[in-house]
Every structure is written in C-alpha cells, then in structure tokens.
Amino acid sequence: MSMIPFDERDGTIWFDGAMVPWREAKIHVLSHGLHYGSSVFEGERAYGGRIFKSREHSERLRRSAQLLDFEIPFSVDEIEAAKALVLKTSGLQDAYLRPVAWRGSEMMGVAAQKNTIHLAIAAWEWPSYFDPATKMKGIRLDIADYRRPDPRTAPSTSKAAGLYMICTISKHRAENKGYADALMLDWEDNVAECTGANVFFVKDGVLHTPQADRFLNGLTRQTVIELARRRGIEVIERRIRPEEMTGFSECFITGSAAEVTPVAEIGPYRFTPAALTKTLMDDYLAEVQPRAVAA
Numbered sequence: 085m086s087m088i089p090f091d092e093r094d095g096t097i098w099f100d101g102a103m104v105p106w107r108e109a110k111i112h113v114l115s116h117g118l119h120y121g122s123s124v125f126e127g128e129r130a131y132g133g134r135i136f137k138s139r140e141h142s143e144r145l146r147r148s149a150q151l152l153d154f155e156i157p158f159s160v161d162e163i164e165a166a167k168a169l170v171l172k173t174s175g176l177q178d179a180y181l182r183p184v185a186w187r188g189s190e191m192m193g194v195a196a197q198k199n200t201i202h203l204a205i206a207a208w209e210w211p212s213y214f215d216p217a218t219k220m221k222g223i224r225l226d227i228a229d230y231r232r233p234d235p236r237t238a239p240s241t242s243k244a245a246g247l248y249m250i251c252t253i254s255k256h257r258a259e260n261k262g263y264a265d266a267l268m269l270d271w272e273d274n275v276a277e278c279t280g281a282n283v284f285f286v287k288d289g290v291l292h293t294p295q296a297d298r299f300l301n302g303l304t305r306q307t308v309i310e311l312a313r314r315r316g317i318e319v320i321e322r323r324i325r326p327e328e329m330t331g332f333s334e335c336f337i338t339g340s341a342a343e344v345t346p347v348a349e350i351g352p353y354r355f356t357p358a359a360l361t362k363t364l365m366d367d368y369l370a371e372v373q374p375r376a377v378a379a
C-alpha cells in the first residue's frame with residue numbers, strides 16, 4: 085500500500101453533495117466532530133466495480149448517526165448515488181470506500197443541537213491479501229486490556245468514531261508486542277470482537293461466535309453466518325468465555341477490510357486454520373464478486 089499521507093493524494097472526494105479535489109476536502113479545527121467525537125463512519129469494499137452490501141452500509145451509517153442523536157441530511161438513495169459516483173470517478177474496480185459524517189461548528193459545547201451535519205465519501209485502493217498460502221498460516225492476536233463498553237456506557241452498536249479510541253490504544257499495544265491485532269472482551273469478560281473485526285471459532289465442525297448485541301454486528305459476520313448455514317454448517321451465537329478458547333480448533337476474524345482472516349494465536353491459545361476456515365474464506369470471496377445478471 086502506498087505510504088503517501090491521506091491528505092496529500094490525488095483524486096476527488098464527495099463532500100456535502102459536491103465533488104471536490106482530494107487535497108481541498110478540509111474542515112475547520114473548530115468542528116464538533118473533532119472535539120466531542122460526534123462522528124460516525126463506514127468501511128466498505130468494492131469488487132469488480134460493485135460495492136458489496138452497499139445499501140446495508142448506507143443504512144448502517146444513518147443508523148449509527150441516529151444512535152449519536154443526529155440525522156444525516158442525505159437519504160440512503162442519495163448516499164448510494166454519491167458512493168457510486170465516487171467509485172466511478174476514482175477509476176478503481178477494487179476499492180475501499182470511507183463515508184464519514186460529523187457535526188460541524190455552529191455550537192462548540194457539549195450540546196450541539198443546531199450543528200450542521202456533514203458527510204464526505206472517499207475511495208482508495210486497498211488490496212485484499214490474495215496469497216492464500218501465507219494467509220492460511222493465521223495471524224497472532226493479543227488480548228486487549230480495554231473492554232468493549234457496556235451499552236449503558238456508550239452507544240455500543242454504532243460505528244461511532246469515539247468507540248475506536250480504545251481500539252487504537254489496544255492495537256498499538258498489540259503491535260508493540262509483535263501481534264497483528266488484539267481480541268477485546270466485553271465488560272463482563274466474555275469474548276467480544278477485535279479492534280476492527282468480528283471473531284468466529286470452530287469446534288467439532290460447528291461455528292461459535294459471540295452474540296452481537298453489545299458490539300458492532302458486522303455485515304461480514306452476517307454474510308459468513310449465512311454462507312455457513314447455506315452449507316448446512318451449524319452456527320451458534322452465544323456468550324463465549326475466554327477459557328473456552330482452549331477447546332476451539334480453528335479461529336478467524338471477519339470484516340469488510342479483513343474479509344475472512346485466519347487466526348493462529350490469541351494470547352496463550354493456539355488454533356490451526358483448516359478446512360472450515362478455508363471453505364468460508366473461499367465462499368466469502370465468491371460471494372463478494374459481482375454476478376452477471378441472467379438475461
């Protein structure tokens with residue numbers, strides 16, 4: 085991936101309804117979204133010129149904002165049209181899309197009822213890992229100190245920027261120790277999710293995954309559950325205690341960016357990525373490809 089800073093690239097960004105040159109897509113330092121974390125975003129991938137589950141992402145973006153008590157001034161259809169325009173203008177077939185919405189500058193205190201809501205959408209190249217041989221070795225995960233917040237503490241199911249504060253700290257700590265990422269527990273010490281992906285385990289041919297009622301119910305997670313059930317694989321959504329990881333043979337994480345990524349280690353626990361993980365990796369990559377519409 086290119087190391088050019090994200091504010092020094094060429095291209096066009098959709099910004100509040102207009103296409104603006106990439107380097108000019110700026111906001112003022114006195115923006116509520118920056119000071120008080122009133123910002124929500126999406127992370128989506130396009131494959132072969134089609135954004136996978138695009139509409140679901142746009143709907144989730146609007147829902148994330150509503151959970152933070154603001155309304156994005158663009159409908160799902162308008163967001164869909166904007167994303168399609170951004171993708172087309174980028175000239176990319178395979179791309180990562182980043183819509184972000186935030187409160188502007190009219191009020192600069194905790195209360196911000198009158199603030200204008202802004203929306204921007206950018207697309208860039210972010211190749212997925214195509215080398216299945218390396219990928220099948222699995223990544224190594226630390227176990228984070230921070231817990232995913234109790235829904236009474238924060239709008240846990242929103243894809244809100246503020247919820248990523250502890251994810252960035254946890255990921256930094258993990259990377260400092262040589263891990264790829266960190267697994268986060270919930271506030272009751274059940275297995276929850278990674279800093280930007282959901283998690284699945286395999287035991288005796290059955291998939292086990294934490295119930296997504298207290299963290300982001302990823303669209304990739306939902307897709308993988310559907311793909312598994314389509315194959316007759318049983319999927320159990322439940323509370324999972326960390327000690328149970330001793331008894332799981334395979335583990336993988338899912339996310340729009342991570343897709344299906346095998347895991348070899350979580351703290352003291354070891355897994356061997358095998359057939360079920362491979363099957364779902366392949367099924368996922370087949371599912372995201374745009375299908376030719378039958379005449």
Ligand SMILES: Cc1ncc(COP(=O)(O)O)c(C=O)c1O
Binds near residue numbers: 282303304305339340
């Ligand atoms: C904290 C967190 N959990 C889960 C996910 C997976 O969500 P999705 O599959 O919709 O990308 C993401 C990525 O968006 C995330 O940031």
